[in-house]
Amino acid sequence: MFNKRIKIKALLAEENTGFEATVMGWVRTFRNNQFIALNDGSTNNNLQVVASLGEFEDSTLKRLTTGACIKVTGQVIASLGKGQKVELKAATIEILGDSDAEKFPLQPKKHSLEFLREIAHMRFRTNTFGAIFRIRHSLAFAIHQFFNDKGFVYLHTPIITASDAEGAGEMFRVTTLPLDGSAPKNEDGSINFKDDFFGRSTNLTVSGQLEGELAAMAFSDVYTFGPTFRAENSNTTRHLAEFWMIEPEVAFNDLEDNMNLAEAFIRYVIKYAMEQNKEDLEFLAQRLEEEEKQKPQQDRSEMGLLDKLNFVVNNDFERLTYTEAIEILRESNHNKKKKFQYLIEGWGVDLQSEHERYLVEKHFKKPVILTNYPKDIKSFYMRLNEDGKTVAAMDILAPGIGEIVGGSQREERLDKLTARMAEMHIPAEELNWYLDTRRFGSCPHAGFGLGFERLVQFVTGMGNIRDVIPFPRYPKSAEF
RNA sequence: UCCUCCUUAGCUCAGUUGGUUAGAGCAUCUGACUGUUAAUCAGAGGGUCUCCCGUUCAAGUCGGGAAGGGGGAGCCA
Secondary structure, eight states, X not given: OGGGBOOHHHHHHOOOOSEEEEEEEEEEEEETTTEEEXXXXXXXXXXEEEOOTTSSOHHHHXXXXXXXXXXXXXXXXXXXXXSOSEEEEEEEEEEEEOOOTTTOOOOSSOOOHHHHHHTTTTGGGSHHHHHHHHHHHHHHHHHHHHHHHTTOEEOOOOSEEOOOOOOSSOOOEEOOSOSSSOSOBOTTSSBOGGGSTTSSOEEEOSOSHHHHHHHHHHHSEEEEEEEEEOOOOOOSTTOOSXXXXXXXXXXXXXXXXXXXXXHHHHHHHHHHHHHHTHHHHHHHHHHHHHHHHTSOGGGSXXXXXXXXXXXHHHSOOEEEEHHHHHHHHHHSHHHHTTOSSSOOOSTTSOOOHHHHHIIIIIIIOSOEEEXXXXXXXXXXXXXXXXXXXXXXXXXXXXXXXXXXXEEEEBOOOHHHHHHHHHHTTOOGGGGHHHHHHHHSSOOOEEEEEEEHXXXXXXXXXXXXXXXXXXXXXXXXXXXX
8 A cells, every 4th residue: 555655756747747645654744735745754845735625525635634644645846836846636635643722832934943853752853953864864774874985894793892991981780680789799899790690780872982093903994873872961063872873993004194084984974965965955945044144243153153163174174283283372362362161371271161162163163173181181092192292193173063973092001001091090901902902903993983963063063063963862851 | 060141821932119809922622714835804812920938017029048951161072
């Protein structure tokens, strides 16, 4: 029954008319007791279905409410009205699912993103979220295509991990032990995990990087793309407790290769979305433009969404070292006039959001790659530079959303790595498996982590990360 | 977790120095019209003013607390 259906996107692209077609979808509006705007999610554009006067029972027409699901068969004809090239003249209309108009929460009008977030199970049916999630899909697909074309192996790293030494953030505990206090305890009162499901303490992964490195020491080029969990109490527009991360890890790459890969990757996936989701991006660009008009002049961005994406695709990112960045910031008028909340005085401190924003949005006005940070503000696995005080790290900062990529050349020298771990009080015995890569055929290698939702945010122009993942998880929120 | 702002109809919002029966637009319902494009026109229904405590003759309005939400910061991707 269903396989004769034609998707609305395909039907709207059809050059010919005068043939019979069956469509299925959800009613967006029903105007004038005759005109159904029908959407099936294949595109934001609705198909106009015409139910000619007198040809349908009143009882049927009454059920054509916003949100109802219907099946229509009829003739595809050139539209008699303006606004669309073709329309479907209905011969039969079957109601597949009623929608009580008094209770259906979506109305043919503008809704706030905050309201739609409360009905995330329904928001797919709006133009905005339709566009966002089709673009999200394209980006995900493009990611696999990019790496596949380059001969990378897609590695599935575990979601449940035993290691708690990765240092990437607070973890969610995974256990089958009872929570009522009856769990077995050690002599010192701490929980004894011997009888837990895995016989040890386990957590949800915060990163697949360490496992990625293991595989890179065999396949040379690998990447992961999967869910990641952080139990940080972060309440911001760019953090989630459950998010998707892309983590390539490449043997024989140094920091510069790593930057080149990241830049090529970002360009590729954006370009892909621009080709595949032209209409959706135009819709979101329009939406953003109207939103910008509500803001005071000084807060408006200079470039529209499409200009911004084109700019990123066609221009190199700005590359500079942490030391150079500090110099620019220290010499900036902004700093001299004490406009930063945290003034830049010396070398060695981590940059605040306001500093990153200044560099990206005011000084360079494009994505920036910062490299060679002081070792003391970075992770243990990053390669120590010749100067002995910086590491071969890189962060890519994007306008509007800040850090989109964090990566580094890894420390491949066993003695240097273990020394660093000792300094940072990371128990080497727990990461013996990781250190084995440095013991048996170690090699220079590099990789990075890219937050998928931040990428989707950048491409769609959405301001809040909770609006670019179907069902966002964040503190005090795990509905749906 | 910290700072800050917000919470009034299904949605988006007005609501004056505290003062009778809390308003508008959209949505919904009823009717009219019938080639509409967020259709139009007429009418109707719809409120525990987030919750608790307090001040007062009187609280949507003032004070305290809680919950939820927005924005910013930190942590980071």
